[in-house]
Amino acid sequence: MDSLTLIIAEQDGSTTSQELLELVSFARMLPGGGNPTIVLVGTARKDRAEKTAATTGCPVLALTGDHLGLYNPEAFCDAVLEALGDTEPAWICLAHTSTGVDLAPRLAVNLGATCITAVEGISGTTLTRAVCAGRYCADFTPSTACTVVTVLPGAFPPLPASTDTAGPVEHRAVSPGPCRSRTLGIAENTHRDSSLKDAEVIVSAGRGVGTRENISMIRELAGVFPRAAVGASRPVCDLGWLGYAHQVGSTGQTVSPKLYIACGISGAIQHLAGMRGSQLIIAINADPDAAIFRFAHYGIVEDLTTFLPILLEELRGG
Amino acid sequence: MKILACVKQVPDSSDTMAITPEGSRVVPTAATVFRMNRYDEFALEEALLMKERIPGTEVHAVTVGPERAGSTLRRALETGADHGIHILTPEVAYLDPFAVASLIASWARTRDYDLILAGVMAEDDMEGQTGQLLAAILDLPCVTSVMEARVRPADNEIDLEREIEGGLRMSVLTRMPAVLTIQSGINTPRYPSLSHVLRARRQAFEVMAMDGPALPGPLSRCTGVRLPEISSQGVIIAGTPREKARELVRILHEHAFLA
Numbered sequence: 001m002d003s004l005t006l007i008i009a010e011q012d013g014s015t016t017s018q019e020l021l022e023l024v025s026f027a028r029m030l031p032g033g034g035n036p037t038i039v040l041v042g043t044a045r046k047d048r049a050e051k052t053a054a055t056t057g058c059p060v061l062a063l064t065g066d067h068l069g070l071y072n073p074e075a076f077c078d079a080v081l082e083a084l085g086d087t088e089p090a091w092i093c094l095a096h097t098s099t100g101v102d103l104a105p106r107l108a109v110n111l112g113a114t115c116i117t118a119v120e121g122i123s124g125t126t127l128t129r130a131v132c133a134g135r136y137c138a139d140f141t142p143s144t145a146c147t148v149v150t151v152l153p154g155a156f157p158p159l160p161a162s163t164d165t166a167g168p169v170e171h172r173a174v175s176p177g178p179c180r181s182r183t184l185g186i187a188e189n190t191h192r193d194s195s196l197k198d199a200e201v202i203v204s205a206g207r208g209v210g211t212r213e214n215i216s217m218i219r220e221l222a223g224v225f226p227r228a229a230v231g232a233s234r235p236v237c238d239l240g241w242l243g244y245a246h247q248v249g250s251t252g253q254t255v256s257p258k259l260y261i262a263c264g265i266s267g268a269i270q271h272l273a274g275m276r277g278s279q280l281i282i283a284i285n286a287d288p289d290a291a292i293f294r295f296a297h298y299g300i301v302e303d304l305t306t307f308l309p310i311l312l313e314e315l316r317g318g
Numbered sequence: 319m320k321i322l323a324c325v326k327q328v329p330d331s332s333d334t335m336a337i338t339p340e341g342s343r344v345v346p347t348a349a350t351v352f353r354m355n356r357y358d359e360f361a362l363e364e365a366l367l368m369k370e371r372i373p374g375t376e377v378h379a380v381t382v383g384p385e386r387a388g389s390t391l392r393r394a395l396e397t398g399a400d401h402g403i404h405i406l407t408p409e410v411a412y413l414d415p416f417a418v419a420s421l422i423a424s425w426a427r428t429r430d431y432d433l434i435l436a437g438v439m440a441e442d443d444m445e446g447q448t449g450q451l452l453a454a455i456l457d458l459p460c461v462t463s464v465m466e467a468r469v470r471p472a473d474n475e476i477d478l479e480r481e482i483e484g485g486l487r488m489s490v491l492t493r494m495p496a497v498l499t500i501q502s503g504i505n506t507p508r509y510p511s512l513s514h515v516l517r518a519r520r521q522a523f524e525v526m527a528m529d530g531p532a533l534p535g536p537l538s539r540c541t542g543v544r545l546p547e548i549s550s551q552g553v554i555i556a557g558t559p560r561e562k563a564r565e566l567v568r569i570l571h572e573h574a575f576l577a
């Protein structure tokens with residue numbers, strides 16, 4: 001393996017093909033990242049390695065073992081470290097997913113590398129990421145020889161699937177080592193339902209609604225539209241103001257209604273991940289610099305506790 | 319059992335923060351109010367619930383930060399932590415997650431904690447890696463985004479559910495000692511109780527001042543901070559609240575959302 005840049009993804013797990021193609025286009029923007037090697041970790045049962053080599057044109061190294069079917073931090077980290085041997089990559093890229101952000105810091109410590117997470121921009125060796133609920137973006141420059149990066153899904157355009165020659169594929173069997181944790185299985189979370197799936201209009205409440213009582217204003221606003229539902233940011237569900245069935249976002253539901261009205265929602269990436277595909281986005285927020293306004297088609301900078309009653313009045317009067 | 323809960327002080331709301339004139343950092347202003355990172359409140363609560371369930375359990379809280387972070391540590395004691403450790407760092411220093419994790423590791427290494435709990439991420443820096451780094455530095459197993467934890471002290475094991483994408487949960491079993499990062503919603507964080515507040519008032523916490531050479535050098539530098547550009551396609555509706563409401567109603571009619 002002589003690439004200076006590596007991409008690591010699960011063979012069977014949560015990194016989607018789309019995310020993999022985004023990782024390749026990100027890697028190509030890195031200094032010396034022209035020809036990244038894609039390391040796929042998983043069981044030998046899937047043929048993802050060949051497919052990946054064909055669609056990306058990149059060399060693919062498939063690390064396989066029966067113990068690698070479900071993600072386990074120690075097993076995955078050991079497999080990658082063993083494959084690296086004494087090669088010294090400059091960049092290791094993973095998707096910013098539950099797996100990527102779990103594995104990246106462990107790899108970094110073992111390689112004496114910097115770890116920079118949730119990256120959404122790059123210029124030279126400077127990586128840009130959001131801070132403070134997306135209100136600011138900050139630039140980071142690594143000071144180590146190797147940097148482990150998790151790349152935010154959706155931040156970079158996916159590499160167009162190539163018709164060029166497929167990259168070479170190498171399969172390497174990995175034997176299991178001792179692990180102190182064991183991954184037992186994956187199951188659907190029973191608290192979920194898909195009440196939001198069929199709605200054409202979703203009116204969502206964020207922490208900015210302030211109190212449980214104010215949720216009634218959100219319900220009232222939703223009630224104005226036919227086929228409408230009430231959505232929520234995660235903290236609103238954590239606070240028990242609305243049930244988890246209402247949660248929109250990376251760990252809730254992904255929705256793409258015709259209209260999404262975000263009330264008192266800051267626009268954190270995990271929320272955006274669940275509603276960015278909405279056709280029309282309207283945001284109501286008291287903070288003119290809230291990140292949600294970057295994604296809204298129409299923005300209203302107001303305190304919603306005073307503005308929503310006026311809006312409801314106008315809607316009824318009109 | 320001995321549990322260490324990592325708590326970070328963060329600004330209550332980022333709209334009271336300001337960018338330094340050189341554009342290199344986001345800093346607090348006179349209007350900034352600080353509080354405990356909410357994800358760490360869930361981690362601390364989980365530690366306190368374990369203490370209630372498992373006799374003989376002791377909960378320590380540690381924070382890394384400047385002088386003012388002491389109030390967050392005090393809050394942890396008021397909420398029920400038995401002992402507090404303040405790893406005191408200069409206000410101006412930029413500490414990357416690796417530096418923070420190294421400092422916590424230097425405290426925890428020789429103190430035989432069975433579990434170290436941290437929030438999944440800090441609301442201000444949003445790196446989401448301190449727990450994982452800490453585990454790797456101490457060579458401990460780590461389980462992230464924990465939504466359910468059942469300790470079996472007799473077996474020295476813990477059954478966990480971690481949250482992954484698409485509404486799925488992953489079941490994991492780990493041996494202790496281990497590091498867990500706690501996701502929001504796992505429990506309902508309690509408020510400080512009067513008895514704990516009174517106890518915390520009398521109780522000193524340990525302060526370890528870390529300055530100059532004692533500070534681990536950061537592995538990355540923050541070179542600039544700015545407000546992101548607002549996309550040009552978006553329209554901010556202007557006017558009085560009434561005018562804005564009327565304009566919004568007009569737009570909703572225009573797009574045929576209203577009957």
Ligand SMILES: Cc1cc2nc3c(=O)[nH]c(=O)nc-3n(C[C@H](O)[C@H](O)[C@H](O)COP(=O)(O)OP(=O)(O)OC[C@H]3O[C@@H](n4cnc5c(N)ncnc54)[C@H](O)[C@@H]3O)c2cc1C
Pocket residue numbers: 133205206207208209210232233234235236247248249250251252253263264265266267268269270271274284285286287290302303304305438439446463
């Ligand atoms: C692994 C992981 C997964 C996550 N998954 C999800 C997810 O699926 N969905 C999700 O939503 N979040 C998720 N989060 C949390 C996410 O990072 C944010 O913390 C969350 O989305 C913030 O919710 P919010 O916008 O309601 O609250 P805040 O960020 O607190 O924002 C509140 C907003 O309300 C505004 N406001 C306050 N008062 C008023 C007022 N009176 N009038 C008008 N505006 C007001 C403020 O200006 C602010 O912008 C996840 C986090 C992690 C770490």
